[in-house]
Amino acid sequence: MASDLLSILKKETMTPKQLKEVSSMRIVELSCDLPLTDSFCDTFEKLISLTSLKKLELWDFRVSAETLDLNRRLIQAIGSIKTLTFLKIDINCQLEDQEHLFDPLVELQNLQELILILRGDIPRNEWPKPASRLKRLPDFVNKLSSVRELFISMQEPVPLAEESFVSLQQLQKFTMYISDPPAAATVRTLMRNLFLLPALKSCYVFGYYNYDKPRRGKPIFFAEDNREFMSLPQLRIVKFNDLDLGQLPTGLARCENLEELTIGKNYITTFPECLCKIKKLEITHNKTLDLGQILTCLDPGMMETLILNHCKLKELPSQIGLLRKLKKIDIYNNSIKKLPVEIGVLDNLTFLHTTCREIEIHSHAPFSSFLSHLRNHSFTDEEKKAGVAIYFQKNDYLDSVPASTIIPLLLISKPTVPQSVLAVLEKKIPDSIGAIQDSSNLCICLYGVVEGLGLKELKEKYKKYGIRTESTLTDKATHILIGKGITKEQIQLVLKSSLPLVTSGHLRAYLEKLEKPFLKESDQTIVTNLKRLLISVDDDNLQLALEMINQGGLPDSVLYTLVLVVLTFIDSKIKKRAMTLLERSAPASVIAAIVRIRLKNDYLKIIHLLWNAPDIYKTLLARAILEICLPEYSAICSRTHEKMVKDASIREFCLCHLMDVSIEDADFALQVQTENNVLDWSCLPLDKLIVGKASLDKIEALKIHISDFAKKTNPLKSFTGLKILYLAGSNTERRKQAEPNLEKLQQDLPQIQVFFT
Numbered sequence: 001m002a003s004d005l006l007s008i009l010k011k012e013t014m015t016p017k018q019l020k021e022v023s024s025m026r027i028v029e030l031s032c033d034l035p036l037t038d039s040f041c042d043t044f045e046k047l048i049s050l051t052s053l054k055k056l057e058l059w060d061f062r063v064s065a066e067t068l069d070l071n072r073r074l075i076q077a078i079g080s081i082k083t084l085t086f087l088k089i090d091i092n093c094q095l096e097d098q099e100h101l102f103d104p105l106v107e108l109q110n111l112q113e114l115i116l117i118l119r120g121d122i123p124r125n126e127w128p129k130p131a132s133r134l135k136r137l138p139d140f141v142n143k144l145s146s147v148r149e150l151f152i153s154m155q156e157p158v159p160l161a162e163e164s165f166v167s168l169q170q171l172q173k174f175t176m177y178i179s180d181p182p183a184a185a186t187v188r189t190l191m192r193n194l195f196l197l198p199a200l201k202s203c204y205v206f207g208y209y210n211y212d213k214p215r216r217g218k219p220i221f222f223a224e225d226n227r228e229f230m231s232l233p234q235l236r237i238v239k240f241n242d243l244d245l246g247q248l249p250t251g252l253a254r255c256e257n258l259e260e261l262t263i264g265k266n267y268i269t270t271f272p273e274c275l276c277k278i279k280k281l282e283i284t285h286n287k288t289l290d291l292g293q294i295l296t297c298l299d300p301g302m303m304e305t306l307i308l309n310h311c312k313l314k315e316l317p318s319q320i321g322l323l324r325k326l327k328k329i330d331i332y333n334n335s336i337k338k339l340p341v342e343i344g345v346l347d348n349l350t351f352l353h354t355t356c357r358e359i360e361i362h363s364h365a366p367f368s369s370f371l372s373h374l375r376n377h378s379f380t381d382e383e384k385k386a387g388v389a390i391y392f393q394k395n396d397y398l399d400s401v402p403a404s405t406i407i408p409l410l411l412i413s414k415p416t417v418p419q420s421v422l423a424v425l426e427k428k429i430p431d432s433i434g435a436i437q438d439s440s441n442l443c444i445c446l447y448g449v450v451e452g453l454g455l456k457e458l459k460e461k462y463k464k465y466g467i468r469t470e471s472t473l474t475d476k477a478t479h480i481l482i483g484k485g486i487t488k489e490q491i492q493l494v495l496k497s498s499l500p501l502v503t504s505g506h507l508r509a510y511l512e513k514l515e516k517p518f519l520k521e522s523d524q525t526i527v528t529n530l531k532r533l534l535i536s537v538d539d540d541n542l543q544l545a546l547e548m549i550n551q552g553g554l555p556d557s558v559l560y561t562l563v564l565v566v567l568t569f570i571d572s573k574i575k576k577r578a579m580t581l582l583e584r585s586a587p588a589s590v591i592a593a594i595v596r597i598r599l600k601n602d603y604l605k606i607i608h609l610l611w612n613a614p615d616i617y618k619t620l621l622a623r624a625i626l627e628i629c630l631p632e633y634s635a636i637c638s639r640t641h642e643k644m645v646k647d648a649s650i651r652e653f654c655l656c657h658l659m660d661v662s663i664e665d666a667d668f669a670l671q672v673q674t675e676n677n678v679l680d681w682s683c684l685p686l687d688k689l690i691v692g693k694a695s696l697d698k699i700e701a702l703k704i705h706i707s708d709f710a711k712k713t714n715p716l717k718s719f720t721g722l723k724i725l726y727l728a729g730s731n732t733e734r735r736k737q738a739e740p741n742l743e744k745l746q747q748d749l750p751q752i753q754v755f756f757t
Helices: 002-009 016-023 038-050 068-079 099-107 139-143 162-166 184-194 250-254 291-296 318-322 341-345 366-376 381-391 403-411 416-428 455-463 488-496 504-514 524-534 539-552 556-568 572-585 588-595 603-612 618-627 639-645 648-659 663-673 706-711 732-748
Strands: 027-031 055-063 086-093 113-119 149-154 173-178 202-207 237-241 260-264 280-284 305-309 328-330 351-353 443-447 468-470 479-482 678-680 701-705 724-728 753-756
Touching: 038 068, 055 068, 068 099, 099 139, 184 202, 291 318, 318 341, 341 381, 366 381, 381 403, 381 416, 403 416, 403 488, 416 504, 416 588, 443 455, 443 488, 455 468, 504 572, 524 539, 524 556, 539 556, 539 572, 556 572, 556 588, 556 603, 556 618, 572 588, 588 603, 603 618, 603 648, 618 648, 618 663, 648 663, 663 678, 701 706, 706 724, 706 732, 732 753
Parallel strands: 027 055, 055 086, 086 113, 113 149, 149 173, 173 202, 202 237, 237 260, 260 280, 280 305, 305 328, 328 351, 443 468, 443 479, 678 701, 701 724, 724 753
Antiparallel strands: none
């Protein structure tokens, strides 16, 4: 554009169309990387004589001894543009003490926005690197009374005298870039002088941070007596980035209209005082935060946006609950895995962005749906906190929460929550019926759905035990049984009643004492056959197993096999029936863990979610998974189960867990891995094997990883019957590292044959 414009202006005569085109221009961007000549200046002077320019951008304005006269001529021409309101000059100055070169720009009394870039003699695409040769800010900047927005970029911290700022008291917006690392004295002077500008509305001070180099600056602190930081009544936006600040100027606490504060790549730990009007706080790449203290310094009635990225935070403090007006929280790129319970009382929160997707809040996130349920039911703050604790399974918090606070949460229609609430209540409510000898003394009021059965089915079931049931609370009732689907009115009756509460788990345990189902007392052969039916590829076999459990009860050792059927089986009818049986027989904590998992075919994630759920019996779960690998099961198992147990990661953490539990479990783990006295241990550390208590003398062939073998001084002393050793992952370098142990092995156990794979 610049070259086309200059080519037109160089002509002695222009067509009427060209003249009209030039005279109507209001914005011009020129690049002075074109040769600066008298002809260039002639055409530029002709341009400004033909048009009323409002905006001018002058890129790469080079100042040198050879071009100094032409530089003066061009600056003189710019200073004569009385209509100019915006000026951007990118100065490439190679001479010192040339500040007065720009004095003609004082005549720009209508200039409102000035962008001044001072840099050294380098190509534009490599900026910023070396320092400008200018030693001070050009004087004309201090004499432009109409300027409302000033942007200064310097590649070297230039001492800015106090008088430079006194004359800028009309400024409404100030932006400065200083180099990396900023000099501490310069930053202190700059901060002090900024507070001499009472009309200042926006302040941006950025250092240039080089990501390729380690940070060299030390934290910058101010004198304890900070009274020189005066109040700026107009200040609304402040951004201090890359300045190595160890504290904020105390004057910010006296800026009563400050609404937005951004602090990036500093060493801030605490805030000075209350920042009363802030709506948006952004702190990034600051790894020394005392976030709890900082949150208490913010006005809870004003804060709407909180951004805390790349700050190495491990948790959000409970003080987050003070900021009741918060709408947006961004804590991306931190190590936060769970949210504090106080997040539940932030009724205006609609967005939360984190590295952990499970706790994000947006239009489609599960946690957003849960928060909506909390808000729609008008729960108290304590109930909302308890709800979040249940959602994130924070049992340490729930230990101190009374049952009366948790019971109303049964109203939440999100399927996973009521079951989790019942799991918590089952532990919290004392078992009030366990010691009752005569079941005819029981009269239970039924509220909600229990064990997947409605009121009619439950009445029929309990009738054969002599237990009386009713659907409304009367004087005859001795207990109240609560389940899912309970109504708001029923909850109010429960909270007002003095009758003891019963959960389905308590009642199930009581009924088992009265009449133990036959499968509960069966021998191992029947249990083994039941498991074979459950994992069978034949749906008829599976249906038969479910009917056996329905009639005879669910043995403890079969519980997690049935759980795997529910989580991994495809047929919806079978899953539904299996889930009904689990609800009747399994602890509430197991049911709560299952209903939270909404995945299909991602077996690794399914097992990990189940494994990490509270109150899961990991040993029985590991055995249930690995049993499918045994010969009596593997030949008949469905493809679904086969795919799951073939996942190396699932097998690995199950085996590692069992090796640490007991001798019996360790032997079982080895049995799963052994076929014809061959043990494949290549995906697991050898330490897990040789320090265990399992018998290894029957192993004749062993496969381990060569790097693991190379680290041990006497790795195979426990394998007295070993004949063949396979070393997996072998290459030239690893073989060389393993040579000392191979020589020792041949001396101690010459009968062993070694094969590299």
